[in-house]
Amino acid sequence: MPDIRRFDVRAPSRTYPVVVGPGALDELPALLRETGVRGRLWLVADAAVERRYAPRLIEALREAGYLVELQTVPGGEESKSLAQAAALYDWLLAGRVERGDALLALGGGVVGDLGGFVAATILRGIAFVPLPTTLLAQVDASIGGKVAVNHPRGKNLIGAFHQPRLVVADTATLASLPPRERAAGWAEVIKAGMILDAELFALLEREVEALLRLAPAPTAAAIGRAMALKAAVVSEDEQESGRRAILNYGHTVGHGIEAATRYARYLHGEAVAVGMVAAASIAVELGLLAPEAAERQNALLTRFGLPIQVPEADAGAVRAAMTLDKKAVAGRLTWILPTAIGRVTICRDVPEVVVDRALARVLGPG
Ligand SMILES: NC(=O)c1ccc[n+]([C@@H]2O[C@H](COP(=O)([O-])OP(=O)(O)OC[C@H]3O[C@@H](n4cnc5c(N)ncnc54)[C@H](O)[C@@H]3O)[C@@H](O)[C@H]2O)c1
Structure with missing residues (x-):
């Protein structure tokens, strides 16, 4: 994978790797192992992205021995809501999520912010791994640990700082992004x-x-x-x-x-x-x-x-x-x-x- 780049983010609360380049998602199973994620994987995916990229990803993760659960979220800013967060809490708790599990967010900044917020708050915080598929989410939303949902009174009013365990930005996914x-x-x-x-x-x-x-x-x-x-x-x-x-x-x-x-x-x-x-x-x-x-x-x-x-x-x-x-x-x-x-x-x-x-x-x- 010659074009894949990697660097570490040194946030005061944690240091984590960022892996970026075409085909970076193929590295995900090995990267999760390397960063110590051993529990179940809760994959939250933007509905528009899930069809294109999730099946292959889930197959590779399962082949590597991970248990993977999938939940799709409709695309669009309206999904960054407490109602969507509550639906994800219900899904995680019904499936008996544990502290050693990780929440993976496949999609743009909407799914990243929503998934990150749920990861930050469920069981007082589980590992969060953004898999950004928009250019904005890759260069901006997935870095920095800010996660949030919106309130009718304004955007991003309910949120937290929750640094990811790992960020994997596959630039090949940008091919399907609208111009x-x-x-x-x-x-x-x-x-x-x-x-x-x-x-x-x-x-x-x-x-x-x-x-x-x-x-x-x-x-x-x-x-x-x-x-x-x-x-x-x-x-x-x-x-x-x-x-x-x-x-x-x-x-x-x-x-x-x-x-x-x-x-x-x-x-x-x-x-x-x-x-x-x-x-x-x-x-x-x-x-x-x-x-x-x-x-x-x-x-x-x-x-x-x-x-x-x-x-x-x-x-x-x-x-x-x-x-x-x-x-x-x-x-x-x-x-x-x-x-x-x-x-x-x-x-x-x-x-x-x-x-x-x-x-x-x-x-x-x-
Ligand atoms: N946390 C932060 O630091 C931070 C920083 C910047 C922005 N944000 C947040 O990010 C959100 C905006 O993110 P966004 O621009 O990624 O929007 P988005 O998540 O709504 O994605 C934009 C559209 O592209 C579609 N899409 C995503 N990936 C695709 C792909 N690979 N191929 C085809 N379609 C695809 C989505 O379904 C959606 O319709 C806002 O809610 C903003 O507040 C957060």
Whole structure:
């Protein structure tokens, strides 16, 4: 398996391996043994993904001597609910789950967050192994140990920090992912390059055509690198107090766009892409970033099929939603602003007129 990469995440509460690349799921039985998982395996799978990838996986696990139980969950954000969690608790308890068992989550961030939350809470916590099958889940949701379900009052309001035992990201599964979901995932990879890694950014620029067709070697390299960057940041800051905030590059405006359009119109990665454009434009106006660097970012987003403007979103509504965001401290917005490709700074005093001008560049007049 020449294109498979592996690295360790050193979180304060646990160190665990991440294995990424085409065909990585074939390694799962050996990896589970290696990481000390010996009990029963409770596989929670996104219904859309289960048909494609679960039968072969279950067969290989059973051949390796594991007892495997399977439960499917409907795809979509609505599944990140207490009701779905309760259904999984019923399934686990009826089957007599034990502390030495492991819960495996095969699917995107929805199944990962839901499965992780159930793993964190059943019997006060059992081993959790995300098997992410969307690009977003591979580079973002599966790393860092944040697990949650939604509440009618808001997203991710009920959750925990529960580090995985192991993460296995098979990049071959991305072949069946709809193009829009794939592009939204690339936004997170471009973000990782912009905030921390000029080399990753240059790799994305150089290999864009190969990455768009998921050529195995550059895909494993780019995704592995983005995962490792997120892992490095969250290892330093597991409970999200300081440095982890840089991962929110593009999120100040991005969250505003998502909230103002009721999370229905744009995918998270699309909103973050536009948010990155707005943040870079602020940085240029404040003299922190060279205009050419902002242009390189925006050109790369476009090449990966991402929007850099959303004229359908109303600037006033986005502005209002930004101020209500839970990450605003005492009403003041936190901005992650790039100072070069691969470098950002945290800024809490961007003048309102500068923000308004940036919003006017990426949003509609309302
Ligand atoms: N825990 C974290 O740190 C963290 C970070 C970022 C996002 N999230 C969460 O992740 C969720 C979004 O994740 P997502 O974008 O993966 O969405 P998702 O899980 O809803 O998956 C997107 C769609 O793709 C389908 N799908 C998944 N894998 C597929 C494949 N290989 N082939 C074909 N179709 C496939 C799913 O059925 C779904 O319809 C949100 O709930 C968000 O809050 C969590």
